[in-house]
Amino acid sequence: MKPLDLQLVPPERPMASIDRPMIIAGPCAAETEEQVMATAIALDAIPAVTVFRAGIWKPRTRPGAFEGVGTVGLKWLARVRRETRLLVAVEVANAQHVEEALAHGIDVQWIGARTTANPFSVQEIADALRGVPATVLVKNPISPDLSLWIGALERVNRAGIGSLLAVHRGFSMGETNGYRNSPHWQIPIQLRRLAPTLPVLCDPSHISGDRRLLPEVAQCAMDLDMAGLMIETHVTPEAAWSDASQQITPDALVALLAALVLRRPSSQDPQFADRLELLRRRIDRLDADLLQTLAERMAVVRKIGEIKAENSVTPLQLERWNAVVESRLLLGKQSDLGEDFVLAIFQAIHEEALRTQTGLEGQARSNRVDATPAIEVRVASNGTT
Numbered sequence: 001m002k003p004l005d006l007q008l009v010p011p012e013r014p015m016a017s018i019d020r021p022m023i024i025a026g027p028c029a030a031e032t033e034e035q036v037m038a039t040a041i042a043l044d045a046i047p048a049v050t051v052f053r054a055g056i057w058k059p060r061t062r063p064g065a066f067e068g069v070g071t072v073g074l075k076w077l078a079r080v081r082r083e084t085r086l087l088v089a090v091e092v093a094n095a096q097h098v099e100e101a102l103a104h105g106i107d108v109q110w111i112g113a114r115t116t117a118n119p120f121s122v123q124e125i126a127d128a129l130r131g132v133p134a135t136v137l138v139k140n141p142i143s144p145d146l147s148l149w150i151g152a153l154e155r156v157n158r159a160g161i162g163s164l165l166a167v168h169r170g171f172s173m174g175e176t177n178g179y180r181n182s183p184h185w186q187i188p189i190q191l192r193r194l195a196p197t198l199p200v201l202c203d204p205s206h207i208s209g210d211r212r213l214l215p216e217v218a219q220c221a222m223d224l225d226m227a228g229l230m231i232e233t234h235v236t237p238e239a240a241w242s243d244a245s246q247q248i249t250p251d252a253l254v255a256l257l258a259a260l261v262l263r264r265p266s267s268q269d270p271q272f273a274d275r276l277e278l279l280r281r282r283i284d285r286l287d288a289d290l291l292q293t294l295a296e297r298m299a300v301v302r303k304i305g306e307i308k309a310e311n312s313v314t315p316l317q318l319e320r321w322n323a324v325v326e327s328r329l330l331l332g333k334q335s336d337l338g339e340d341f342v343l344a345i346f347q348a349i350h351e352e353a354l355r356t357q358t359g360l361e362g363q364a365r366s367n368r369v370d371a372t373p374a375i376e377v378r379v380a381s382n383g384t385t
Helices: 033-044 072-083 095-103 119-129 146-158 186-194 204-208 211-223 250-259 270-310 318-334 339-371
Strands: 022-026 049-053 087-092 108-111 135-139 163-168 200-202 228-232
Touching: 022 033, 022 250, 033 049, 033 072, 033 250, 049 108, 072 087, 072 095, 087 095, 095 108, 095 119, 108 119, 119 146, 135 146, 146 163, 146 186, 163 186, 186 200, 200 211, 204 211, 204 228, 211 228, 211 250, 270 339, 318 339
Parallel strands: 022 049, 022 228, 049 087, 087 108, 108 135, 135 163, 163 200, 200 228
Antiparallel strands: none
């Protein structure tokens, strides 16, 4: 995939700071004016927090759940903006939301995961923002589809929005390893590789789904040098009308931020650079050997595939695959390699082997058809054969 051609401008202060991560905080949903103001005033006292977030339109999987207070909540956010130093942010899902948010002076608009998954909705929002000096956050789609996330970012950027940020909030998967949404950190890492100037924040609240996991996820995001955090914060989270289990109090947010270990992406120490370079050269040599070994393995896979194709045997041999998995996991354990890591590697190798052998089987089938003797058909003058 080629690098992205995004026309970006850095987020303006006071939203972003050069020497510390951007912190966006606030309740999952604006419930009452009193709750919004109490939370905002508490967050205003935390210097690291620069943006107050609150949802007023809440998309739900099924009707009947709390779906937000609606437009009235914008008045409350406008009051937060007037009475505190904080910028305010709200989720938008269509052009009407955009227009109402702009009319109330909302500083930041974010596109949620469900909306990002729908290019029609994203384009509608982008068209509504065209020509407006807005700041927009784009959360990843629900599914782990990097192209869909990129497409949403590109649509908004092509509408003239240069102050653009991405937010990683995890992905809805069958297997989440205890999280509400699986992090799949390699996807935001790949996004940053393709768009190195695009700020990517992390939403540990939606990844964790449980306030007890927030410090772990937030620290991981910082270790991956993400640009900041969006953390759901509520004055009384246990009484929240939505997502109560993943919200924390302002005091808990202070403790979480104080406990974060912020590392630099590089060091000025010459010894550090020299030692790192030596180890990286070793990694490069090992990777070259690894790729050569994989190429040799795939050559054997092709030979096996040819033999299977010649004998009309299916590429997938489940009994053999089960034996491979068991033996490789055991070897990995003996080498102190994690089971999930080893399994992921061999699943990828097996998938490529099946793709190769399936292609060989298709080619062999085509050759067999081509080699079938033609049957001469004679047509009588009366049209019968």
